[in-house]
Structures are given as C-alpha cells and as structure tokens.
Amino acid sequence: MVKNAFIRLFVVMVFLGVGNKMSSKTFIQKKQKQELLVSDKDIKKHKQDSVGFVEQKSKLQHSWGTFSPNVSLDVPSISRSPFISLQQLLKGNTAGVYVQENNGEPGSIQSMLIHGLSSPVFSNKDISGIQPVVYLNGVPLLLDNPFSYDVKLYDVNPLGGASNILAGLDLGIIESMEVIKDPLKLAQLGPLASKGAIWIQTKDGYWGGKHFSVDGSLGFVTPPSGVKMTNAGYERAFRQNFFDTYGILNANQYLPKYLQDDRDDLYFGEPDWADSYYRYAPQYNLNVTVGGGNPMANYLFTLGTSRNAGVADETGYNKYNIGFFLNMVPLKGLTATAQVNGGMSNRSRNRNFRDRYAEVEYLPDFSTPIAPTKIGYSLFMSEYDKVTSENDNDMINGYLGLNYKLGNFVANAKLQLDYNTNDSHLFFPSTLMESVSFVSDYSAYNRRLRGVADIAYLFRFGKNHLLNVKWDGSFQSDLQHYNYTRAYDGDDDKKTTTASKANYKLYRYADRMDTRLVSTSFYLEYTYKELVNAGIVVRSDGTSKMQMDNRWLFTPAFNIGWNVKKQFWANSPVISNLFINASWARMGKLLESDRFALGPQYSAEDMNWIGQTVISSQNGLGTITRPYSRGWVGYGIGWPYAEKLNIELAGAFLNDRLKFSLGFYNNYDKDQIIQMPVPQEYGYKYQFKQGMDVNNRGIDFSISSSILSNPKGINWDASLNVNYNWNELKRLPEGVQEVTLGDRKLTVGKSIDQFWLLQNIGIYQTDEEVPVIDGKRLSINGIPLKKGDPIWVDQNGDNMIDDQDKVMKGHMLPPFTGGFMSEFRYKRFDLSFNLFWAVGHHALNNRSWQRYDFMTLDNQKSLAAVKEIFFWQNTNDKNDYPIYNPLSKTHPYRQDQDLFLEKLSYLKLRTLTLGYTLPLKKKGKYAPNSIYLYLTANNLFTITAFSGDDPELIEFNGCYSGYGQSLPRSLTAGFKFNF
Known part of the structure; x- marks a missing residue:
C-alpha cells in the first residue's frame, strides 16, 4: 500500500x-x-x-x-x-x-x-x-x-x-x-x-x-477506560422518574416502541457494544x-x-x-x-x-x-x-x-x-x-x-x-x-x-x-x-x-x-x-x-422545491441559478x-x-x-x-x-x-x-462570542408561585406557566416570556489561555512535559438537552433527534437539572436557556516524554553520528468541572453535542538517527 x-x-x-x-x-x-x-x-x-x-x-x-x-x-x-x-x-x-x-x-x-x-x-x-x-x-x-x-x-x-x-x-x-x-x-x-x-x-x-x-x-492509542454502557432499561427508568414525579399514568403510551417491551434482548439485554466501537x-x-x-x-x-x-x-x-x-x-x-x-x-x-x-x-x-x-x-x-x-x-x-x-x-x-x-x-x-x-x-x-x-x-x-x-x-x-x-x-x-x-x-x-x-x-x-x-x-x-x-x-x-x-x-x-x-x-x-x-443580485427563497433550497424551479419547471446564500447584495x-x-x-x-x-x-x-x-x-x-x-x-x-x-x-x-x-x-x-x-x-458594546439565552432560576413547585398581573398568568408564547414549569426570568416585566427576555451570557472562547513546558536533563537522559489550559469560557451542553427533551425529540424528524450508538453511554452527564413536567406545552427543556450552560475551564497534561541519547564512538564510514531514543505519552489527564467527556470537544458554535471523538490517549516509542 x-x-x-x-x-x-x-x-x-x-x-x-x-x-x-x-x-x-x-x-x-x-x-x-x-x-x-x-x-x-x-x-x-x-x-x-x-x-x-x-x-x-x-x-x-x-x-x-x-x-x-x-x-x-x-x-x-x-x-x-x-x-x-x-x-x-x-x-x-x-x-x-x-x-x-x-x-x-x-x-x-x-x-x-x-x-x-x-x-x-x-x-x-x-x-x-x-x-x-x-x-x-x-x-x-x-x-x-x-x-x-x-x-x-x-x-x-x-x-x-x-x-x-x-x-x-x-x-x-x-x-x-x-x-x-x-x-x-x-x-x-x-x-x-x-x-x-x-x-x-x-x-x-x-x-x-x-x-x-x-x-x-x-x-x-488506547480507548477510554471505564465506559459506562446503558440499555433500554436504564433509559426507561430515567424517563419513568419524570412520569412518577407528576403522577402520569399509563406512561407506556408516551414511550417509543423500543422502550416498551422489556423482553426484547436487543434493547434490554446486557449492553456490550463498546468492545466493538472503541479499540x-x-x-x-x-x-x-x-x-x-x-x-x-x-x-x-x-x-x-x-x-x-x-x-x-x-x-x-x-x-x-x-x-x-x-x-x-x-x-x-x-x-x-x-x-x-x-x-x-x-x-x-x-x-x-x-x-x-x-x-x-x-x-x-x-x-x-x-x-x-x-x-x-x-x-x-x-x-x-x-x-x-x-x-x-x-x-x-x-x-x-x-x-x-x-x-x-x-x-x-x-x-x-x-x-x-x-x-x-x-x-x-x-x-x-x-x-x-x-x-x-x-x-x-x-x-x-x-x-x-x-x-x-x-x-x-x-x-x-x-x-x-x-x-x-x-x-x-x-x-x-x-x-x-x-x-x-x-x-x-x-x-x-x-x-x-x-x-x-x-x-x-x-x-x-x-x-x-x-x-x-x-x-x-x-x-x-x-x-x-x-x-x-x-x-x-x-x-x-x-x-x-x-x-x-x-x-x-x-x-x-x-x-x-x-x-x-x-x-x-x-x-x-x-x-x-x-x-x-x-x-x-x-x-x-x-x-x-x-x-446587485440575490437568490429568491421561494424559487425552489419544498425542503430543498438549491434545486430551483418556477411554476414547477427547473431553472438555472447559482446557489448563493440568501440575501441581497x-x-x-x-x-x-x-x-x-x-x-x-x-x-x-x-x-x-x-x-x-x-x-x-x-x-x-x-x-x-x-x-x-x-x-x-x-x-x-x-x-x-x-x-x-x-x-x-x-x-x-x-x-x-x-x-x-x-x-x-x-x-x-x-x-x-x-x-x-x-x-x-x-x-x-x-x-x-x-x-x-x-x-x-x-x-454593540457586547462580545461577539456570547450566548443569547433565557435565564432559568428553578421550577414552579405550585401554581400559586406563578406571577399573575391583571388577572393574567405569566406565559411563554401565549401558553400560561404552571406547576412543574421552569422559572424563566421576565427581564422586561411584560408578563410574557419571549425573545425580549433573553440575556447575553457566557463566552464561546476562553479569555485566558496558556501553556507550560518543562524539560529536565541528567547526563544522557531527559524528561519533559507540556501543560495546556483555557479558562473563562462556556458551552451549551446539547447532549444533556437532547437527553432531557425526549418528549419533543421523539416526535421530530431532525438531526437533533438522531441517536448514535454512543447514545447508550453514560458520560458523567449532569443529573441535577430540575425535573419538569414532561407533558407541559411550554417546552420546558428548550435549548435556548442557561440551564444547559456550563463552564469549560480546564487544565491538560498534553505530553510526557522520556528520552535517552546513546553514547557513540563513531567507527566506520557508515556509523551513525547520533542516536536518540524516546518514549512519549499523550493526553494523560484533564482537570475540569465540565460534565461531558472532554471540555475541548466543543463545536465551533459553542455547543457540546457529544459527537467529537475522544482525543486519543497514546503511548509512542521513537528514535532519531543521524549519519
């Protein structure tokens, strides 16, 4: 090859x-x-x-x-x-x-x-x-x-x-x-x-x-250690907690088919997929x-x-x-x-x-x-x-x-x-x-x-x-x-x-x-x-x-x-x-x-087939247009x-x-x-x-x-x-x-890498806790809030939660970054390591959002509803989110709220290297001038409060989706010869 x-x-x-x-x-x-x-x-x-x-x-x-x-x-x-x-x-x-x-x-x-x-x-x-x-x-x-x-x-x-x-x-x-x-x-x-x-x-x-x-x-490279695999039994128990909290009977009617029959060994059997996935x-x-x-x-x-x-x-x-x-x-x-x-x-x-x-x-x-x-x-x-x-x-x-x-x-x-x-x-x-x-x-x-x-x-x-x-x-x-x-x-x-x-x-x-x-x-x-x-x-x-x-x-x-x-x-x-x-x-x-x-030019939004923005048509007939993004120039x-x-x-x-x-x-x-x-x-x-x-x-x-x-x-x-x-x-x-x-x-006056989110400060334990002004209960998108719904801050006091109540919060990029390198040498031996850190930034934990928002995503045909094989894995997800009413029409686990905003600050040991230079007395025309041998370990540990796999695995939009594969932990032996 x-x-x-x-x-x-x-x-x-x-x-x-x-x-x-x-x-x-x-x-x-x-x-x-x-x-x-x-x-x-x-x-x-x-x-x-x-x-x-x-x-x-x-x-x-x-x-x-x-x-x-x-x-x-x-x-x-x-x-x-x-x-x-x-x-x-x-x-x-x-x-x-x-x-x-x-x-x-x-x-x-x-x-x-x-x-x-x-x-x-x-x-x-x-x-x-x-x-x-x-x-x-x-x-x-x-x-x-x-x-x-x-x-x-x-x-x-x-x-x-x-x-x-x-x-x-x-x-x-x-x-x-x-x-x-x-x-x-x-x-x-x-x-x-x-x-x-x-x-x-x-x-x-x-x-x-x-x-x-x-x-x-x-x-x-070595696979992650201690992968916590889950199965349909774990997922059903997770969802049942929501139904039990609000006394919802016949919960099976709200469960997808793969969670209903606990006799199905494919879904309820011992989870052991990780041995085939990681390596x-x-x-x-x-x-x-x-x-x-x-x-x-x-x-x-x-x-x-x-x-x-x-x-x-x-x-x-x-x-x-x-x-x-x-x-x-x-x-x-x-x-x-x-x-x-x-x-x-x-x-x-x-x-x-x-x-x-x-x-x-x-x-x-x-x-x-x-x-x-x-x-x-x-x-x-x-x-x-x-x-x-x-x-x-x-x-x-x-x-x-x-x-x-x-x-x-x-x-x-x-x-x-x-x-x-x-x-x-x-x-x-x-x-x-x-x-x-x-x-x-x-x-x-x-x-x-x-x-x-x-x-x-x-x-x-x-x-x-x-x-x-x-x-x-x-x-x-x-x-x-x-x-x-x-x-x-x-x-x-x-x-x-x-x-x-x-x-x-x-x-x-x-x-x-x-x-x-x-x-x-x-x-x-x-x-x-x-x-x-x-x-x-x-x-x-x-x-x-x-x-x-x-x-x-x-x-x-x-x-x-x-x-x-x-x-x-x-x-x-x-x-x-x-x-x-x-x-x-x-x-x-x-x-x-x-x-x-x-x-001056633009591409018209209505000149295309439904669901396909770049296959243009007019009156059902195909037309030729360059596939520009929408917008007038x-x-x-x-x-x-x-x-x-x-x-x-x-x-x-x-x-x-x-x-x-x-x-x-x-x-x-x-x-x-x-x-x-x-x-x-x-x-x-x-x-x-x-x-x-x-x-x-x-x-x-x-x-x-x-x-x-x-x-x-x-x-x-x-x-x-x-x-x-x-x-x-x-x-x-x-x-x-x-x-x-x-x-x-x-x-203007704010950072360009901030999130725009509703501010979540808890859960309404009773209907009486929901604010009422002039006989109208606080609502979101016209839907009154009640017991079991999130407490979203009404920033402008108009008794209605909407985009006007979102705040600029957090940063997608770290304000502080740095690195530290150190090397020790004794005679022909050397030992070096490299630390890397980033401090002060945040991410939206979309993996947790998708897990908790099951009532919405189960009924959607969108990429957010896709469940990969690593869906069946407990990656130290946060479990301290409020338990909202899963049948609420307010969409309590919506993505655009600071409930899922987490700090990402971390410190990493990226490399650790041990080297040795061989003593040589050059003999012969083709003898080497120098020989150096080394052993290097990479990505040994990370110190962070982030609940996901790795605080570096954040997409460019500041979201953690769980799709980024782990940065490999590896062990490498190497040599350098000069003749």
Missing part, C-alpha cells in the same frame, strides 16, 4: 510539472558540470563571501528590521509527539494562539485563532474566514473555500472528505516555525496575513558534505532525509509516511510525503533554488448516522435507534460493510527562485505554486437507506499561482546610520473549483457508481471561484547605532473580489524600536538584552466570496480592513538564561460585511451591508528560563506563556445597536 501511494504521489508531481520547468536530464547535466568547475579554492572563497544559501535566503525573506518579536516554536521537542496537524503543533505552545481541536477523529477539520475572533461565527461556514495564513517556505497555502456549503441543507460537514488540509504537511522536515503577530511584518506580507500568519521553514539543503537521517516512531489501534511515523553537496551546490531529498489512529469507529488517517530541494550558485552572487513538496492522504471517517443523513439530505424514521448490544451493533456493522467511503487529498507546493547579491544590493524573484485536491466517493446500500441506495462523488481542487519579486539596497551613512530601502511586488491567481454529483433511488446494491446504470436519479452541482490579487509595496527601515530603529511600509493592493470602483486599497504601516539595554546598561553583566517596540498597521481583508464583486461594497497595534517589551538576563516578553495588542477590524434583516415587503429577508466593527485587545506574556545549568548534573529548562483576550462589537451598519440572526444576537 505504501509503495503504491508513493508511486501515485510521484506520478501526480510529474503530471503537474512543478519539477519539470527544466528537464531533469538537462538539469542534472548542468549541475554536474557546475560541480566539476568548482575547486576547493572556489569553495573556500565562497564561504568567505556568503554564509550559505539557506541562511542567506532566510535573512532575505525576513528582512524586517533588527527587532524580531515573533514567536519561534521549539520544533524538535514538539516533534516527539505523534501529532499530524499543524494546529496540534501550535496548541498551547505560544501566547495569543488558540487552537480548537474539537474532535479526536484523525484528519478532521481544526481551527486556530491569533489574537481573538475578528468576526462572528454563526456556522461552520464562517470558520475559514477567520483562520491565519500559513506560509510554507514562503508559499502561502490555499485552503478549501466554504462556498460548497451553499448547496447543502445541513451545516455539519463541508462537501467532500471534510479533511484538514494542514494535516497533510510533512511535519518531520520542519526546521523552524514562527507565529507572526507584529503588525509591520504582517503588513509586509499583505492582505493574506490580515488575520495573522504562521511562517514555516523546512530543511532545504546541506552544504557540509553528505547527510542521511532517519526519524521514526511506533505507538498505539486499541497502532500508529506510526517514519521520515527519511538524504542530502549532500557544498556551498556551491547542495540538495535534499525527503520521504515520509504516517498513520494516525482514532480510538473509536475504526477511524484513521494515512499520509505519504515526498520532497526535493536544490540550491546552486551558477555565478558569483547568484543563487538558484528549487523546492517541491508533495503529499497524499486518505481518511477513514466515522459511521455516524448524523453525518450520513446530512450528506444524503433525507431524514428517515428515527423512532427506532440502533440497539446497544453487541449483536445489534454487529447487525448494523454487517450492513455498513457494504458502504464505500473514499476520502483522498493530494497536495503539491513549491517554487523556483533566483537571488542575486552584490555588495549591499539584493534582488529576488520567485514563481510559486500551491495545488491541492479533494476527492470523495460515497455509496450507501439500500439496506441503510430504506430500500433505495445512494451515491455521491465530489471532486475539487485549489490552485494558487504566484509570482513575487523584490529588490533592496542598504545605504550606510557614516558609522551610525543605516537605511534599508526595499520594493516588492506580486501577482497572485487563485482558482477554486468543485464538481459534485449525488444520486438517489439506486435499485442494485452491487452497482456502487452512477456509471453502473442502476437507474439513479442524478443531481449535479458545479461552482468555481477565480480571483486575482495584485500587490506592490515600499519598505524603509532606518537604524541609528543599533540603538533605535524605525520602519515604514506603504502598499497598494487590488483584488477582483471587490466591486470595480473599490478594487484598490492603499494601506500604511510603521514601527519604532528602542534598545534600552544599549542606551542605559550597555556594560551590564546582568541585563543581556532589553528593548521596546511599537508597531501599527492598516491592512486590507480579503473576502471569502466573489459574489460581492458582481453587484447592493452597490458600494468596498474593502474591509483591520487596524493593528502592538506594543512589546522584551528582554533577556543573566547571559540569556532568563528571557521574557510582555506585549499589548489592539486589533480593530472595520467595515466588515454582515447579513442584516430587512422588511419582508422587499421580497427577501436579508441584505448584506458593510459597517460592522469588532475590537480585540489583550496581553501576551511569555517567559523562559534555564533554571538549572550543570554539565555534570541536573539541568532544568522551563517556559510559560499566557494570553488574555477580550473582544467587543463596536459598530453595526447604519447605526443599528443590535441585530438578531437565528439563535444569535449581536449587541
């Missing part, structure tokens, strides 16, 4: 032609000729003239001044854990970065935020619009666009494999990783970086001779790098493969990576580089009913759930074996570059490419689909082609003054496209494709987004005596996503830094470094959709933009044994577009309007120290990072003070 995967990956790379700008044969011949012309004398001279390709190139890409407050991660120590995604590497390791790993299912979508939430999140579709950009060797990666949600009824998963593209990167070859938060540096990167940036440099060449290294690990599973990782050369020409070739396993439902993720890097100096001062990274991954997804029905967009009868016994679960599994689920992603990125350096003059030019595909094939047999089969196919790709160039010159004025002048420009072309076909009513389960002529009813969808971004900027940096430095950036950006009269945006940025140590304590043996930096920038924000560039929409301020104090003491950084930031995202309700007589419900402002402000604090340093004894290094973030809605379009969108409310 691995061999075939690499063959397929190699064919993809050759087909795309990234490495074929010059034929391989010609390229190798020229390289060999160049090597033959290089003498030892030339090499020695070149070493005197240059510090090497990689160092020189890196400095050119980061020519941002003498002050560098960016956060660099300790990649080697993090890489000893079996993480597969970039988000997992970042979580808890740097201040100001918050990662939502809300599902332990390998390869599933994860999100990350830098310095808070810049715009409200109403659905999963909004997540991609708040993510930072990731640069891989200077190439900004293009991820999936959420426009495929426009043809879906249910906001559960996007179309296709629903995989995390960043999980496909080869993490084993990462050499350095920086989180860029400084406004001036973000301004140099342009609008792509308006939400922050992650800068990754991989290993890309060796010039000190031959190099060969092997890095591998093997381990396993121990192996996982592994292997990376090989081969490199060689000298300062005039060097190369690196990399191979990698990983298998990551989930703890449940046989989920897993496999990826295969390949890379090639070449650096040459054909002429003095001229460096030519070529880099290609390729990856292929496939994901084994869960078998959840919810995901299947959301894909099919057909809701069957939910009155009879899957049985909790191994026999019942095996019957389901035997039918699911007929399912075909293929989810594949391929990716390739790289660049061809030239760098020329002559004295103080530097010029760069690059052609960059990022390309990834998303292919999914799905087949459900008729036995799982109420007598008819279903098939769907999804094929999509994202392609980014980018040309960049810059020139810079460093002027020296005397001994004390330096002026760096730089110009850069870029042209970027993005193309995102998908084809989606779904087909119903197949009459033969052996025909698993639409091409097999099984009489399927076909529905086809296609969409593409083709955008351009043109940018140019000037950068000036002045330095005085290495004491004070100041920089300024002015740039102009134009994009095809804006309307024609608003396509261009001019933005400035500047910073000033002061070396306090050199000013006052130049000769201090205690203070190693101390400086202050202030930076401000205005940055344009790119829109996720191109629909705003088209001017008018003229005058321009660039949203962000104003960012960062002030930072950083220093080092005692020969750099103690380092710290304290920063204050204030991010103001302005003129953002939001969907606003309009009068119904307009013919549509919403209009997209510009004018929403959101402010994020906060503090980053980091400190690291070499607490103990003894070459012959114990050494102890530790680091701590803490972030505090607060967001506030500053403005809505046209001076509106609040807006209600679905179950969310936004109010």
Whole structure:
C-alpha cells in the first residue's frame, strides 16, 4: 500500500510539472558540470563571501528590521509527539494562539485563532474566514473555500472528505516555525496575513558534505477506560422518574416502541457494544532525509509516511510525503533554488448516522435507534460493510527562485505554486437507506499561482546610520473549483457508481471561484547605532473580489524600536538584552466570496422545491441559478480592513538564561460585511451591508528560563506563556445597536462570542408561585406557566416570556489561555512535559438537552433527534437539572436557556516524554553520528468541572453535542538517527 501511494504521489508531481520547468536530464547535466568547475579554492572563497544559501535566503525573506518579536516554536521537542496537524503543533505552545481541536477523529477539520475572533461565527461556514495564513517556505497555502456549503441543507460537514488540509504537511522536515503577530511584518506580507500568519521553514539543503537521517516512531492509542454502557432499561427508568414525579399514568403510551417491551434482548439485554466501537489501534511515523553537496551546490531529498489512529469507529488517517530541494550558485552572487513538496492522504471517517443523513439530505424514521448490544451493533456493522467511503487529498507546493547579491544590493524573484485536491466517493446500500441506495462523488481542487519579486539596497551613512530601502511586488491567481454529483433511488446494491446504470436519479452541482490579487509595496527601515530603529511600509493592493470602483486599497504601516539595554546598561553583566517596540498597521481583508464583486443580485427563497433550497424551479419547471446564500447584495461594497497595534517589551538576563516578553495588542477590524434583516415587503429577508466593527485587545506574556545549568548534573529548562483576550462589537451598519440572526444576537458594546439565552432560576413547585398581573398568568408564547414549569426570568416585566427576555451570557472562547513546558536533563537522559489550559469560557451542553427533551425529540424528524450508538453511554452527564413536567406545552427543556450552560475551564497534561541519547564512538564510514531514543505519552489527564467527556470537544458554535471523538490517549516509542 505504501509503495503504491508513493508511486501515485510521484506520478501526480510529474503530471503537474512543478519539477519539470527544466528537464531533469538537462538539469542534472548542468549541475554536474557546475560541480566539476568548482575547486576547493572556489569553495573556500565562497564561504568567505556568503554564509550559505539557506541562511542567506532566510535573512532575505525576513528582512524586517533588527527587532524580531515573533514567536519561534521549539520544533524538535514538539516533534516527539505523534501529532499530524499543524494546529496540534501550535496548541498551547505560544501566547495569543488558540487552537480548537474539537474532535479526536484523525484528519478532521481544526481551527486556530491569533489574537481573538475578528468576526462572528454563526456556522461552520464562517470558520475559514477567520483562520491565519500559513506560509510554507514562503508559499502561502490555499485552503478549501466554504462556498460548497451553499448547496447543502445541513451545516455539519463541508462537501467532500471534510479533511484538514494542514494535516497533510510533512511535519518531520520542519526546521523552524514562527507565529507572526507584529503588525509591520504582517503588513509586509499583505492582505493574506490580515488575520495573522504562521511562517514555516523546512530543511532545504546541506552544504557540509553528505547527510542521511532517519526519524521514526511506533505507538498505539488506547480507548477510554471505564465506559459506562446503558440499555433500554436504564433509559426507561430515567424517563419513568419524570412520569412518577407528576403522577402520569399509563406512561407506556408516551414511550417509543423500543422502550416498551422489556423482553426484547436487543434493547434490554446486557449492553456490550463498546468492545466493538472503541479499540486499541497502532500508529506510526517514519521520515527519511538524504542530502549532500557544498556551498556551491547542495540538495535534499525527503520521504515520509504516517498513520494516525482514532480510538473509536475504526477511524484513521494515512499520509505519504515526498520532497526535493536544490540550491546552486551558477555565478558569483547568484543563487538558484528549487523546492517541491508533495503529499497524499486518505481518511477513514466515522459511521455516524448524523453525518450520513446530512450528506444524503433525507431524514428517515428515527423512532427506532440502533440497539446497544453487541449483536445489534454487529447487525448494523454487517450492513455498513457494504458502504464505500473514499476520502483522498493530494497536495503539491513549491517554487523556483533566483537571488542575486552584490555588495549591499539584493534582488529576488520567485514563481510559486500551491495545488491541492479533494476527492470523495460515497455509496450507501439500500439496506441503510430504506430500500433505495445512494451515491455521491465530489471532486475539487485549489490552485494558487504566484509570482513575487523584490529588490533592496542598504545605504550606510557614516558609522551610525543605516537605511534599508526595499520594493516588492506580486501577482497572485487563485482558482477554486468543485464538481459534485449525488444520486438517489439506486435499485442494485452491487452497482456502487452512477456509471453502473442502476437507474439513479442524478443531481449535479458545479461552482468555481477565480480571483486575482495584485500587490506592490515600499519598505524603509532606518537604524541609528543599533540603538533605535524605525520602519515604514506603504502598499497598494487590488483584488477582483471587490466591486470595480473599490478594487484598490492603499494601506500604511510603521514601527519604532528602542534598545534600552544599549542606551542605559550597555556594560551590564546582568541585563543581556532589553528593548521596546511599537508597531501599527492598516491592512486590507480579503473576502471569502466573489459574489460581492458582481453587484446587485440575490437568490429568491421561494424559487425552489419544498425542503430543498438549491434545486430551483418556477411554476414547477427547473431553472438555472447559482446557489448563493440568501440575501441581497447592493452597490458600494468596498474593502474591509483591520487596524493593528502592538506594543512589546522584551528582554533577556543573566547571559540569556532568563528571557521574557510582555506585549499589548489592539486589533480593530472595520467595515466588515454582515447579513442584516430587512422588511419582508422587499421580497427577501436579508441584505448584506458593510459597517460592522469588532475590537480585540489583550496581553501576551511569555517567559523562559534555564533554571538549572550543570554539565555534570541536573539541568532544568522551563517556559510559560499566557494570553488574555477580550473582544467587543463596536459598530453595526447604519447605526443599528443590535441585530438578531437565528439563535444569535449581536449587541454593540457586547462580545461577539456570547450566548443569547433565557435565564432559568428553578421550577414552579405550585401554581400559586406563578406571577399573575391583571388577572393574567405569566406565559411563554401565549401558553400560561404552571406547576412543574421552569422559572424563566421576565427581564422586561411584560408578563410574557419571549425573545425580549433573553440575556447575553457566557463566552464561546476562553479569555485566558496558556501553556507550560518543562524539560529536565541528567547526563544522557531527559524528561519533559507540556501543560495546556483555557479558562473563562462556556458551552451549551446539547447532549444533556437532547437527553432531557425526549418528549419533543421523539416526535421530530431532525438531526437533533438522531441517536448514535454512543447514545447508550453514560458520560458523567449532569443529573441535577430540575425535573419538569414532561407533558407541559411550554417546552420546558428548550435549548435556548442557561440551564444547559456550563463552564469549560480546564487544565491538560498534553505530553510526557522520556528520552535517552546513546553514547557513540563513531567507527566506520557508515556509523551513525547520533542516536536518540524516546518514549512519549499523550493526553494523560484533564482537570475540569465540565460534565461531558472532554471540555475541548466543543463545536465551533459553542455547543457540546457529544459527537467529537475522544482525543486519543497514546503511548509512542521513537528514535532519531543521524549519519
């Protein structure tokens, strides 16, 4: 399987032609000729003239001044854990970065935020619009666009494999990783970086001779311990408590059929499904790098493969990576580089009913759930074996570059490419689909082609003054496209494709987004005596996503830094470094959709089949319309933009044994577009309007120290990072003070991540307790409250409970986050651990809501009424909710109340690693230079008051549904060889 995967990956790379700008044969011949012309004398001279390709190139890409407050991660120590995604590497390791790993299912979508939430999140579709950009060797990666949600009824998963593209990167070859938060540096990167940036440099060449290294690990994940399985007897006893409390006779008439007959062994028998659902599973990782050369020409070739396993439902993720890097100096001062990274991954997804029905967009009868016994679960599994689920992603990125350096003059030019595909094939047999089969196919790709160039010159004025002048420009072309076909009513389960002529009813969808971004900027940096430095950036950006009269945006940025140590304590043996930096920038924000560039248009809500918003019709005849989300778009929409301020104090003491950084930031995202309700007589419900402002402000604090340093004894290094973030809605379009969108409310002056809920303070024990005004009993939606109903606070005192009585409460995102890392070393042994915490946020416990609201959900055909196999599991659910009258018409266990709001604060031990470096006396030509062995345990424990499985398993809307699989607890043994 691995061999075939690499063959397929190699064919993809050759087909795309990234490495074929010059034929391989010609390229190798020229390289060999160049090597033959290089003498030892030339090499020695070149070493005197240059510090090497990689160092020189890196400095050119980061020519941002003498002050560098960016956060660099300790990649080697993090890489000893079996993480597969970039988000997992970042979580808890740097201040100001918050990662939502809300599902332990390998390869599933994860999100990350830098310095808070810049715009409200109403659905999963909004997540991609708040993510930072990731640069891989200077190439900004293009991820999936959420426009495929426009043809879906249910906001559960996007179309296709629903995989995390960043999980496909080869993490084993990462050499350095920086989180860029400084406004001036973000301004140099342009609008792509308006939400922050992650800068990754991989290993890309060796010039000190031959190099060969092997890095591998093997381990396993362990299922949750002590799973408390339940059966129909447990569920019936739970419901009977409600009926007994209110003296309700003949309770069986209110029970679904699967709870009525206690002689049914499938439902009332011993529950033992967990042994088939949860599992121990192996996982592994292997990376090989081969490199060689000298300062005039060097190369690196990399191979990698990983298998990551989930703890449940046989989920897993496999990826295969390949890379090639070449650096040459054909002429003095001229460096030519070529880099290609390729990856292929496939994901084994869960078998959840919810995901299947959301894909099919057909809701069957939910009155009879899957049985909790191994026999019942095996019957389901035997039918699911007929399912075909293929989810594949391929990716390739790289660049061809030239760098020329002559004295103080530097010029760069690059052609960059990022390309990834998303292919999914799905087949459900008729036995799982109420007598008819279903098939769907999804094929999509994202392609980014980018040309960049810059020139810079460093002027020296005397001994004390330096002026760096730089110009850069870029042209970027993005193309995102998908084809989606779904087909119903197949009459033969052996025909698993639409091409097999099984009489399927076909529905086809296609969409593409083709955008351009043109940018140019000037950068000036002045330095005085290495004491004070100041920089300024002015740039102009134009994009095809804006309307024609608003396509261009001019933005400035500047910073000033002061070396306090050199000013006052130049000769201090205690203070190693101390400086202050202030930076401000205005940055344009790119829109996720191109629909705003088209001017006035909307999709009519009444031009579709009942229950299907994207199959349009008029008078019963099909029509062709692009499946936009509902809402009118008018003229005058321009660039949203962000104003960012960062002030930072950083220093080092005692020969750099103690380092710290304290920063204050204030991010103001302005003129953002939001969907606003309009009068119904307009013919549509919403209009997209510009004018929403959101402010994020906060503090980053980091400190690291070499607490103990003894070459012959114990050494102890530790680091701590803490972030505090607060967001506030500053403005809505046209001076509106609040807006209600679905179950969310936004109010000027409040946070944008708050819940909008009724305030519940107990239960009415008697009818007399219910307030009566002017002879009318307090009511909700016209229904009078009585004994056994909730006590909801009548906030406005109008004797009626409705939306006007809801309050803003809680926060979906934690105000405080942080991490602590510590490493002990004694001789050749080392022991390290990593803690991660989040404090001050909340979640709506939808799992408990669905459990207590059985009287409503038993009679609904909705995704909320679906009962998965893990419905038959007691996950430490709260049992202290009031027992309301189950026959009340007031809907006492409604979701939109603070009864189900819980605190989520937690502390986690993420990793614990024990390592040993073998003593080696190198003998022989092929003996290793070093061998390092380690043992790592992950996700060992969590301290929290949250009643659910894990406080991290919260969906992006702040709800705990119980669908997120447990984050795997794993044990991994690994090794690192260098030759």
